[in-house]
Amino acid sequence: MSQENNFLVEESTTPVPVVEIDTKEHPNQGAFIHTDFENIVKENDLVLVYISKTNIRPVVLHKNGRLNTKYGTFLHSEIIGKKYGSQIGKFLNSNQVNRGKRHIKKNKEEEDANNDEEEDEKKFGFIHVLKPTPELWTLSLPHRTQIVYTFDSSYITERLQINSLSNVIEAGTGSGSLSHQFSRSCGKLFTYEFHEVRKQQAELEFQQHGLLYQDYLDGKTDDKNTANIVINHRDVCKNGFLIDQVENIDADCVFLDLPAPWEAIPNLNKPGVMNQHKQVRVCCFSPCFEQVDKTVEALEANGWGNIEMVEIQGKNFEGRKRMVKTIDDAIKVLCDQKERRNMGTINYRNYKKAKQDLEEGENNDGHDLKRLKTNSTPADEKFNPFGKGMRVKEGDEKYEWSNVCKIESEIKSHTSYLTFATKIFKISRQE
Amino acid sequence: MTINPITHIAADKYVIIQLPNELFKIYNTSSEVIGLGKYGSFKSADIIGYPYGTVFDIEYEDISPEDQKKKKTKKDDTPGIALPRKDDTSQSLEISEDILSNSFNSDNNQLLIDQGSSIQKLSNEDIELLKEQNVRADKLISNIISNNGNFQLKTKQSQQKYLIRKFKKFSKCFKVERCSPQNILKFLMDKNDLLRVNDISLESIALQLNLSNIQPNGNYLVMDETGGFLIYSILERMYGGKEDDETKNGTITIITETEHPQLDLLKYSNYSDEFLKKTIKFISIMELLKPQNETSIREEFLRLNGNINIEDLLKLELKSPLEQRKVNWFEKQMKLIEISSTVDYFDALVVQTDFELKGLIDRINKYVKPGSPIVVFCKFREPLLDLSNEYLMKNLNFLNVKILQTSCRPYQTKRGKIHPLMTMKSNGGWLLSCFKVIVQEMNMEESK
Numbered sequence: 001m002s003q004e005n006n007f008l009v010e011e012s013t014t015p016v017p018v019v020e021i022d023t024k025e026h027p028n029q030g031a032f033i034h035t036d037f038e039n040i041v042k043e044n045d046l047v048l049v050y051i052s053k054t055n056i057r058p059v060v061l062h063k064n065g066r067l068n069t070k071y072g073t074f075l076h077s078e079i080i081g082k083k084y085g086s087q088i089g090k091f092l093n094s095n096q097v098n099r100g101k102r103h104i105k106k107n108k109e110e111e112d113a114n115n116d117e118e119e120d121e122k123k124f125g126f127i128h129v130l131k132p133t134p135e136l137w138t139l140s141l142p143h144r145t146q147i148v149y150t151f152d153s154s155y156i157t158e159r160l161q162i163n164s165l166s167n168v169i170e171a172g173t174g175s176g177s178l179s180h181q182f183s184r185s186c187g188k189l190f191t192y193e194f195h196e197v198r199k200q201q202a203e204l205e206f207q208q209h210g211l212l213y214q215d216y217l218d219g220k221t222d223d224k225n226t227a228n229i230v231i232n233h234r235d236v237c238k239n240g241f242l243i244d245q246v247e248n249i250d251a252d253c254v255f256l257d258l259p260a261p262w263e264a265i266p267n268l269n270k271p272g273v274m275n276q277h278k279q280v281r282v283c284c285f286s287p288c289f290e291q292v293d294k295t296v297e298a299l300e301a302n303g304w305g306n307i308e309m310v311e312i313q314g315k316n317f318e319g320r321k322r323m324v325k326t327i328d329d330a331i332k333v334l335c336d337q338k339e340r341r342n343m344g345t346i347n348y349r350n351y352k353k354a355k356q357d358l359e360e361g362e363n364n365d366g367h368d369l370k371r372l373k374t375n376s377t378p379a380d381e382k383f384n385p386f387g388k389g390m391r392v393k394e395g396d397e398k399y400e401w402s403n404v405c406k407i408e409s410e411i412k413s414h415t416s417y418l419t420f421a422t423k424i425f426k427i428s429r430q431e
Numbered sequence: 432m433t434i435n436p437i438t439h440i441a442a443d444k445y446v447i448i449q450l451p452n453e454l455f456k457i458y459n460t461s462s463e464v465i466g467l468g469k470y471g472s473f474k475s476a477d478i479i480g481y482p483y484g485t486v487f488d489i490e491y492e493d494i495s496p497e498d499q500k501k502k503k504t505k506k507d508d509t510p511g512i513a514l515p516r517k518d519d520t521s522q523s524l525e526i527s528e529d530i531l532s533n534s535f536n537s538d539n540n541q542l543l544i545d546q547g548s549s550i551q552k553l554s555n556e557d558i559e560l561l562k563e564q565n566v567r568a569d570k571l572i573s574n575i576i577s578n579n580g581n582f583q584l585k586t587k588q589s590q591q592k593y594l595i596r597k598f599k600k601f602s603k604c605f606k607v608e609r610c611s612p613q614n615i616l617k618f619l620m621d622k623n624d625l626l627r628v629n630d631i632s633l634e635s636i637a638l639q640l641n642l643s644n645i646q647p648n649g650n651y652l653v654m655d656e657t658g659g660f661l662i663y664s665i666l667e668r669m670y671g672g673k674e675d676d677e678t679k680n681g682t683i684t685i686i687t688e689t690e691h692p693q694l695d696l697l698k699y700s701n702y703s704d705e706f707l708k709k710t711i712k713f714i715s716i717m718e719l720l721k722p723q724n725e726t727s728i729r730e731e732f733l734r735l736n737g738n739i740n741i742e743d744l745l746k747l748e749l750k751s752p753l754e755q756r757k758v759n760w761f762e763k764q765m766k767l768i769e770i771s772s773t774v775d776y777f778d779a780l781v782v783q784t785d786f787e788l789k790g791l792i793d794r795i796n797k798y799v800k801p802g803s804p805i806v807v808f809c810k811f812r813e814p815l816l817d818l819s820n821e822y823l824m825k826n827l828n829f830l831n832v833k834i835l836q837t838s839c840r841p842y843q844t845k846r847g848k849i850h851p852l853m854t855m856k857s858n859g860g861w862l863l864s865c866f867k868v869i870v871q872e873m874n875m876e877e878s879k
Contacts, residue, residue: 034649034778039800050830050866085801085868087827128830128868131802133644150641151634151837158637161611163671164647164679165437184646185668225647225678278438279484289849296846305519309842309849312634317812317834319819403820405812405834419844422484427517429480430434 027060029210029221031132032184039083041129046208047079048136050128056140058132071125079129089126132209134180144198147177148257148285151314152415154181159420160253160281162186164225167275169254171236171264176202178255179229183211188228190249194235203231214245237263241273248272257285262298269302269425276425284419292417304421311417316408321394321401329385336383436701437672439482440607442475445699446483447614449606452599455618457610457699464510471603473513478607487513489603511603572597610699612636612664620856628657628696629783630810632859634839636664639781642806642835642864645669647679649778652798654686654791656783659694661808662711665781666700674706684712684770684777686719686795688786714770720794722771728764732757774798780805780867788818796828799867805829807863812836815863823865832865 027046041047041061049057051069059067065076071092078088130136135150148156156178162168168186173179173193179202182189193199206212206229216227232243237260241249251274256264261284267273274280282304284295292309299307384390387399395401434441443461450456450470458465460479466472471489478487489511575597576582585593608614616633619625639661645651645668655661662683669681685692692713702710723731732741736757744750744758774797784791788807799805809815815834823829838859841852 034644034646035800035802037776039775039802053831083801083869085803085866087868087871089871126871128866129802130830130866130868133804135642135644151638151835154637154641155634155837155839157641158613158633161613161667163667164669164676165671165673181641184644187671278435278482292849293846296844296849300846307844309844311840311842311851312837313840314638314835314837317836319816319824319832319834321820403813403816405816417842424482424484427482427485427515429515430439431480 025060025208027208030223030226031209032134032137032180032211033223033226035084035131039085041080041082041084041086043080045080046132047084048130048132048140049079050130056130056136058137058140067127069125069127071127074127082129084129084131087126087128089124092125134177134184137180138177141175141177143175144201145174147175149177149314149412149415150181152285152312152418153178155310155312156255156283156285156418157181157185159418160255160283162253166252167250169241169249169251169273171234171241171254171256171258173199173202173231174257176205178257179206180209180211182255183226183229186228186253188213188230190230190232190241190243190251192232192234192236192241194233196233199231199233206231236267240267240270242270250275252278252280254280254282255285256282259286259291260294261286261291262294265295265298265302265304274423274425277428277430279422279424282421282423285416286419287414287416289417292419295419299419299421302423304423307419307421309417309419312415313413315411317405318408320404320406322404323386323392324400324402325386333383333385340382434480437609439480440478440485442479444701445610447608447610447618449608451602451604454621455608455614457615457618466510467605470605472510474510477513478515481515481607483607483609486516486519486604486606488516489513489605513605516604571601610701612660612667615660615663615696615699625856628660629808630858630860631657631660631783631808632837632839632856634837635808635859635862636661638835638837639806639808639862640664640668642862643779643781643804645779647676647681649681650776651681651683652686652777652780652795653683654782654784654786655694656785657696659697659700661781661783662694663697663700666702666710670710672701674703682710682712684714687713687715688784690715712766712770714767718767719771719798722768723764725765725768728761728768731764732761775800777803779803782807783809788814789822792818793822796867801867801869803867805865805867808860809863810858810860812861815861819863823863827870828868830866830868833863835862835864837862 028042028044031046043061043063046058046060049059049067049069051057051071055069057067059065059076061076061080063077063080067074067076067079072090074088074090079086082088138147138150138153141147160166160168162182162185164185164187166186167188167190168182169190169192170179170182171192172195173191179189179191183206191202193202203212207215210221210223211227211229213228213230215221216224221227230243230245232245234241234243237258241251243249249272254268254274258264265282268282282299284292284299286292286295296307296309385399387396392399436444440446440460443459445457445459448456448458448465448467450467456467458475460475462475464472465475467489471491473487473489478485481487491509491511572594576594582590582593613633616628616631616636619628625631643651643665645665647669649669651665653662653665662685665683670676670679697707729741733739739757741758741761744754744761747754750758777799780792780796780799780803782788782791782805788809792805792807796805807815807818812834819832819834823832836859838857839855841855843850843852
């Protein structure tokens with residue numbers, strides 16, 4: 001059975017970002033733990049550069065490094081020494097601003113173009129430098145596989161009751177998104193990946209982020225709470241969970257993100273894998289119903305109880321503004337139009353009369369005619385409460401707005417079914 | 432082996448007991464006898480030492496009818512013996528299907544006629560008598576079935592439903608669970624008391640904790656309107672119930688609305704008072720936002736204590752209890768000043784409150800480190816929307832403002848009968864998350 005997840009074909013909507021980390025370099029340890037009171041970005045720190053909602057980039061800062069964004073090039077030295085959370089901005093030159101706008105401009109009236117240029121002068125492009133968190137990492141990480149998003153992962157963490165004492169088993173590692181979140185919350189994380197290249201990539205990533213338990217053993221870091229991931233290259237369905245690094249895993253929680261979790265469930269029974277004396281929990285993450293059915297069958301056969309399958313539906317919203325358009329204003333607009341049309345009709349009649357008069361050579365020098373011909377109300381004098389025909393920015397202070405919530409245009413309507421179960425292997429009494 | 436109070440039932444702790452009717456109740460193991468109402472009672476010593484999650488059956492000693500008459504004691508007065516189900520690792524409060532296999536069942540309900548209660552040959556008194564005689568639940572139920580004229584005409588599915596109903600009524604088993612935040616939430620849900628925790632759902636609190644990036648060594652600024660539930664959930668992520676871990680030293684600073692914070696749910700957390708004192712700091716809204724300074728505190732001290740000089744008291748090596756209290760008061764005030772004057776300090780701001788959010792966030796966001804998350808929970812969406820549109824989005828100090836909603840859809844998970852539950856909790860609340868950032872000072876010269 002291939003461990004590749006065949007069930008998910010959908011592509012992530014977030015573009016795969018370019019990771020600007022040289023595969024061999026090692027940033028400062030503790031990238032994911034809270035900063036000290038100083039809160040200063042240092043050289044060789046791994047930071048997340050927030051460019052836009054859909055573009056968050058992990059970067060290791062070097063003295064001579066450069067970062068190219070759509071807002072131009074930022075020098076790493078501009079970022080080093082600033083506080084975390086700082087905005088780093090620069091005024092864009094007209095070349096950068098007008099890129100892609102030129103062809104639009106050509107078709108516009110000159111007057112309009114002049115306005116634009118005035119606006120351009122003020123264009124300010126900026127990025128923010130943020131301390132990595134597992135949740136931001138989930139948005140920025142290089143996708144090697146389908147990943148588990150925060151809506152699901154937070155529920156899994158809570159439901160499995162993962163806390164700083166728990167030993168957690170995760171199979172498979174995948175892109176390591178969930179591993180980061182588990183690692184933050186748990187005591188020790190044992191993660192398995194059957195795909196060798198993916199395992200190596202993940203291992204390197206954990207090492208760069210200071211999360212690898214081996215580094216603690218080797219004395220490279222002394223933070224046991226953070227350096228807590230043990231990663232293995234393994235097909236847990238065939239070869240089980242026991243590993244060389246530790247004698248007993250004594251796991252409290254298991255998370256199985258495998259195409260066939262039912263093949264791995266019997267392997268949990270081997271002594272040394274699960275903590276035998278307390279209540280342990282499992283969660284299986286499967287996108288298809290048929291998988292859930294087989295999983296439930298295997299869980300029941302292996303003595304797991306309290307089996308419950310759930311589905312998580314998370315939605316992102318953003319605050320937006322909706323223009324307040326009153327009916328009275330609409331009536332006013334129509335009245336205004338009607339009045340102007342009537343005026344026009346009268347004008348036209350006068351104009352025709354004046355023209356006739358002129359042709360007939362009566363006492364007219366054509367001045368009246370010109371006045372009548374051009375007599376139309378200029379655009380800015382018309383009653384226009386809703387900014388019709390103009391480019392109105394959302395929230396423009398000239399208009400009245402109400403607050404509305406807009407759901408993201410495409411929602412993840414189904415990620416996976418989460419099947420939870422609990423078990424106590426040996427019920428014995430402590431004295 | 433000593434009892435590990437985090438994984439095993441220990442003495443003098445709060446535990447949650449799940450009854451056959453799936454209701455949750457909180458008990459303290461310090462009481463000698465735990466009474467479960469109609470499900471019987473047992474000695475708490477019987478359950479101590481077993482792992483959390485163990486299912487127990489209450490059994491009563493067989494008392495012959497004559498003995499019972501002699502003693503004239505009612506069964507309710509003597510607690511039964513709680514026996515753990517040692518071979519049942521699945522810990523489900525369920526009955527075996529043996530009863531079903533013994534009886535014949537019908538393919539459909541064609542022959543079923545509703546005859547009301549006359550169909551049951553056992554009278555209420557008979558059943559009460561059987562219960563008096565301490566007949567085991569499964570025997571009692573099979574007795575009831577064999578005297579029910581209609582039972583065999585029911586379909587298998589309906590027989591099962593009938594059995595589950597009878598089981599909930601007569602069974603004497605219960606499951607002991609730890610008072611984890613999750614179980615407390617279940618308990619409140621059963622009591623229909625979710626209002627107490629602002630209607631928050633498990634998935635919402637989970638998301639709030641994740642977005643707040645809770646770590647064992649972080650310092651968090653929290654506003655809790657949930658009677659301690661939020662704080663307990665944060666503590667659980669940070670410490671997991673273990674108090675004496677030297678590598679973990681995170682703290683929670685709680686902004687309170689009242690002088691004495693109301694955190695009654697926190698008592699179920701089983702943390703010791705010393706630990707809570709060390710880990711949780713309280714500061715009232717007044718002390719935080721209308722802080723005193725050292726001179727005004729000294730003045731207040733003088734005003735309250737006549738002409739006692741605080742410097743003299745501090746220098747004393749041996750203090751009387753009264754003097755010690757005065758010194759404590761002074762030191763506490765000084766600490767409060769320190770908190771209220773230390774900006775850019777906390778690793779996250781976690782808020783659940785009824786206050787108007789704009790004004791609140793505006794005034795307390797300075798205490799959070801730039802680059803740290805601010806996560807606000809609210810029962811309703813509109814206050815968050817207002818906060819987002821009228822304050823956060825107009826202010827360049829906040830980045831990535833998002834309003835989130837998450838809901839969990841539970842399924843009936845029995846093979847062959849999997850379907851979403853008919854009813855579920857509909858309002859689990861809303862979350863707003865953003866990051867506090869620093870705006871670069873505009874330097875027009877630099878750009879040229």
